[in-house]
Amino acid sequence: MNSSVIIRAPLHVQVAERLRLMIDSGELEPGARLNEIDLCNTMGVSRTPLREAIRSLATEGLIELQPNRGASVSIISHEDVSEILPIMAALEGLGGRLAAVHMTAEKIAQVRKVHDQMISHYQNREVAEYFETNRLIHELVTEGSGNQTLVDTINSLSAKVRRARFSAQMTEESWAKAVSEHAEIIAALEAKDPERLEAILIQHVETKRATILGTLEDKN
Amino acid sequence: MNSSVIIRAPLHVQVAERLRLMIDSGELEPGARLNEIDLCNTMGVSRTPLREAIRSLATEGLIELQPNRGASVSIISHEDVSEILPIMAALEGLGGRLAAVHMTAEKIAQVRKVHDQMISHYQNREVAEYFETNRLIHELVTEGSGNQTLVDTINSLSAKVRRARFSAQMTEESWAKAVSEHAEIIAALEAKDPERLEAILIQHVETKRATILGTLEDKN
DNA sequence: CGGCTTTATTTTGCATACAAAATACGATAT
DNA sequence: ATATCGTATTTTGTATGCAAAATAAAGCCG
Known part of the structure; x- marks a missing residue:
């Protein structure tokens, strides 16, 4: 065999x-x-x-x-993004809440590691690497929920939003805000605080929404 | 032409x-x-x-x-249902929160009408009709969110859970609980109270989860 | 020259045909 | 009788062919 x-x-x-x-x-x-x-x-x-x-x-x-x-x-419209992001906020929030409970110490340490890498990329203004590590953190947290259906659902929605290609439009200000929110994310995760992690992740997606819709306004 | x-x-x-x-x-x-x-x-x-x-x-x-x-x-497993229902709770909650803000008085009146029909079906123990009006209420509320992507996402998940065919297994007790929760749903909707509606809908799905998983335990 | 009709070409929709893989069956040997 | 091997049949995977719809192009009339 x-x-x-x-x-x-x-x-x-x-x-x-x-x-x-x-x-x-x-x-x-x-x-x-x-x-x-x-x-x-x-x-x-x-x-x-x-x-x-x-x-x-x-x-x-x-x-x-x-x-x-x-x-x-398919063309991703302003309206589509407006619809999708609140959903992603709710789902990432749920993912975080579950992850704070279910993630092992090893997994959390792994997120911390990627987080530190991301900070370094931020300081060096390495945009592509920053986004990749950023994406990876969210993926690790969501996977940490242990809910595969949730991971799939978020990925499916995320794939659509990603095509809005807002990344280049990120301002120094919004970037800094995203980074500071990430610090809170990792803190809540290490503190194993479900409610806090959920709240931060929801806020984080809201920040993202503001950034994206801001740039889309410019284009249209 | x-x-x-x-x-x-x-x-x-x-x-x-x-x-x-x-x-x-x-x-x-x-x-x-x-x-x-x-x-x-x-x-x-x-x-x-x-x-x-x-x-x-x-x-x-x-x-x-x-x-x-x-x-x-595809076979819907115990685990699948356990994964899907928390997601549906989060999404229905979001839908309710948005619906409480966005729904017109006419739409709310329509929900009330269906709700009253459902109560009557409950009192007459008309199971099939009860489930249909029940489903319709949730659909109306979700659609009332004005978020089509949310509607689609919930429907997709709902279609999977529906196949677990728990309906016949509903006990008198869980049925009564579901009905009383529905009264709260319609109240929160008419009061246009987003947070309350969100909380109730989340609780409502939790009740559903308990019912479904209870019956699945029996079968397996 | 511009708008309309008619014809040609392209492109999609559906059905069929052929190839490869999997399954079912049966024969043989142990 | 059972296990195993080999063959036949079924079933899926892919390619191709034909018909219908849509698009492009040409011709015609005002």
């Missing part, structure tokens, strides 16, 4: 991942039409698995389907 | 709806394997749209996919 079986993911799954990546990276911009034949050629697959992948991403909300008119990358 | 164009939904959408219904109604039981050819015959469509529909439901979580082994109706 071979215990290290190589499981090749079905084509439609691979294609879906690839598409997700293309959308997330901006290679496929919001509103861009998805020409099936073109995509088939670039990916080297037939239309069947491609279409299955497109249907998946459509139910995820990353893509919009117009009958007989194909698919296009 | 014809302003009343008949828009026929794509087959894969119709098939997805049909499958959702079959799963929701129990015609397709949890764990049941989905034979593509059989389903194609019963629905009178080819495998292409059927498979597209299956992929959609899989990303929704209603169906599970095993590579080269087809799809089966």
Whole structure:
């Protein structure tokens, strides 16, 4: 018996991942039409698995389907962000509340470590690294809740907001605020204080909302 | 120009709806394997749209996919319910908080009307009608939040929990508690008290959790 | 020259066909 | 009788083909 079986993911799954990546990276911009034949050629697959992948991403909300008119990358509107962020606040708050109770000392130490890295990136004004460590902290906390459905739900919403691409627009002021909130997050986590962590995470998303909607106002 | 164009939904959408219904109604039981050819015959469509529909439901979580082994109706476990209900509590709470602020007097009156119907169904022990009006109230409140993403998110989670089919197991006691909580819900809504409505809805889902997990314990 | 109709081309929607994997079945050997 | 191997059948995965709808283009008339 071979215990290290190589499981090749079905084509439609691979294609879906690839598409997700293309959308997330901006290679496929919001509103861009998805020409099936073109995509088939670039990916080297037939239309069947491609279409299955497109249907998946459509139910995820990353893509919009117009009958007989194909698919296009869905556009994240000002209104969408306004809808999503309060939901994320509630869910991240819940995640934090659960994490404060369930996370092991080792896990918390790990978050602390990433947190310190993030602070250093902040001080050095290393934007990309800052955002990556930031994202990782939130992921670790949410995962620390031990609620996989919660993790999935947040990720799904987060994927949509991420495409608003507000990061570049962050001001020095809002950045500083985010960092100080993160200090409170790690403190509440180490103190294993569910209510406090929940409150801070909700406030943190509110700060994020203000930042994002501020920049979106500029663009529109 | 014809302003009343008949828009026929794509087959894969119709098939997805049909499958959702079959799963929701129990015609397709949890764990049941989905034979593509059989389903194609019963629905009178080819495998292409059927498979597209299956992929959609899989990303929704209603169906599970095993590579080269087809799809089966996903089984909702004790653990899944334990994960989902706290999320629903947070989201329904948020929905209530927003609804208390945003709902018009007319809408609130409508909820009151359905509420009164529900009470009457409760008194007459009309279970099916009770559950339908119950569901409708929660739907109206959530929609009253004015946050469509929230409505969609809750519906998606709700669809999974619904399949646990706890309804028949409801005791007289838990039923009475649910009804009394509903009275508080309508009161908080009419008083336009966001915090109170949020708290009650969260408590209400907690009651639901206790009921469901109680019955699941019995079965397992 | 501009707007409208008609025709050609592209693109999507659905069905079918073929390939590969998994399952079911049966024969053989122990 | 049971286990195992090999074959047949079923089922899924992918590609292709055809029809319908939409878009683009050409021709026509004002």
